[in-house]
Amino acid sequence: GAGVSQSPSNKVTEKGKDVELRCDPISGHTALYWYRQSLGQGLEFLIYFQGNSAPDKSGLPSDRFSAERTGESVSTLTIQRTQQEDSAVYLCASSPQRNNEQFFGPGTRLTVL
Amino acid sequence: ILNVEQSPQSLHVQEGDSTNFTCSFPSSNFYALHWYRWETAKSPEALFVMTLNGDEKKKGRISATLNTKEGYSYLYIKGSQPEDSATYLCASPGGADGLTFGKGTHLIIQP
Numbered sequence: 016g017a018g019v020s021q022s023p024s025n026k027v028t029e030k031g032k033d034v035e036l037r038c039d040p041i042s043g044h045t046a047l048y049w050y051r052q053s054l055g056q057g058l059e060f061l062i063y064f065q066g067n068s069a070p071d072k073s074g075l076p077s078d079r080f081s082a083e084r085t086g087e088s089v090s091t092l093t094i095q096r097t098q099q100e101d102s103a104v105y106l107c108a109s110s111p112q113r114n115n116e117q118f119f120g121p122g123t124r125l126t127v128l
Numbered sequence: 129i130l131n132v133e134q135s136p137q138s139l140h141v142q143e144g145d146s147t148n149f150t151c152s153f154p155s156s157n158f159y160a161l162h163w164y165r166w167e168t169a170k171s172p173e174a175l176f177v178m179t180l181n182g183d184e185k186k187k188g189r190i191s192a193t194l195n196t197k198e199g200y201s202y203l204y205i206k207g208s209q210p211e212d213s214a215t216y217l218c219a220s221p222g223g224a225d226g227l228t229f230g231k232g233t234h235l236i237i238q239p
Contacts, residue, residue, distance in 0.1 A: 019171075048226050058172075058217065060226030071225045106171070114160055114221055116174035 017041065019120035021107050027126045028097055036092045036123045040109030047090050048110075048117060049082060053103040061105075064090060065113055097127045130154060132220055134230035141208045141237055148204040149233040151218030155199035159221045163192055163203055166232070167214040175203075175216075208237045 020039045028034050040047050049061040060074040064084040075081075079097075084090040094101055104124050108117035133152045141147045153161065163175040176185045181196040189206045205212055215234045219227035 050226070050229075057231040058219075058227075058229040060228065063225040065225065074226055108172075113225060114177075116162065116177045117172075117227070118174070119164075119171035121171050 019107055019109055019118050021105075021120040021123050023123055024121060025124045025126075027128065029128050030099060031096050033093065033095045034097055034125065036094075036105050036107075036125070038090045038092070038107030038109075038120060040088070040090070040107070041118055043087075044109035044111055044118070045087055046110045046113045046115070046117075047084055048108045049090070049092050050106045050108065051103040052106065053100075058106070061092070063113075094125075097125075099127050101125060102127045130220060130228040132218060132228050132230040134216075134218055134233050136233060137231065138234040139236070141205075141235065143208060143210060143237055143239050145208055146204065146206045147208055147235070148202050149216065149235075151201045151203070151230055153199050153201075153218075153220045155197055158196045158199075161194055161196075161201050162219045162227060163201070164217040164219065165214045166217055172217060203233075205235075208235075210237045210239055213237045 022037045045066045047064040050058045052058050062082045063071040079095045082092045104122045106122045107120045110117045135150050161178045164172040166172040176192045178194040183194040191204045194201045213236050215232040217229050217232045219229040
């Protein structure tokens with residue numbers, strides 16, 4: 016069956032521009048997570064969605080970051096006024112329920128020039 | 129902030145040898161411990177989710193143990209093969225609902 020998909024796979028943008036990253040979770044998975052891996056760092060949790068509940072935004076690094084999820088389907092992560100330190104691989108994962116194993120997408124590699 | 133530590137950071141192992149590495153985590157307010165394998169150019173892939181003290185799980189040549197009282201988990205690989213080369217990540221749910229990951233153990237199997 017289809018796994019988690021993300022688009023674009025690569026994004027190069029200029030400092031100050033806004034970017035939008037998309038995640039399509041596995042159908043039926045109620046939990047959706049965004050992480051990022053900056054160069055030389057571990058995976059860093061950003062935000063979590065569970066069903067129709069308000070998302071846990073505690074991991075977002077600044078107010079330039081926001082995310083939305085439509086019901087239990089697609090999610091978008093938006094970064095406004097990108098900075099060079101935003102360059103990272105952004106990974107999305109979904110799971111059937113909170114705290115089950117997570118299924119990761121292939122990631123979006125973001126480069127901010 | 130949950131602190132998940134892994135050691136060693138990297139490991140070179142001869143093909144056919146067995147190996148193991150460690151994940152340590154706070155033993156208080158423990159909920160679950162996840163292990164993932166992340167191969168280059170691929171997505172992280174779940175290996176195990178462990179919740180009970182004394183849990184031991186196995187998948188082929190890979191197994192893991194869990195000690196929640198002292199806050200550590202071991203991952204074992206028996207008879208290493210080149211396809212085992214990857215970064216192995218452990219993670220635990222932190223105060224937020226996402227996983228807090230360790231920095232991983234980068235395993236290289238030498239033919």
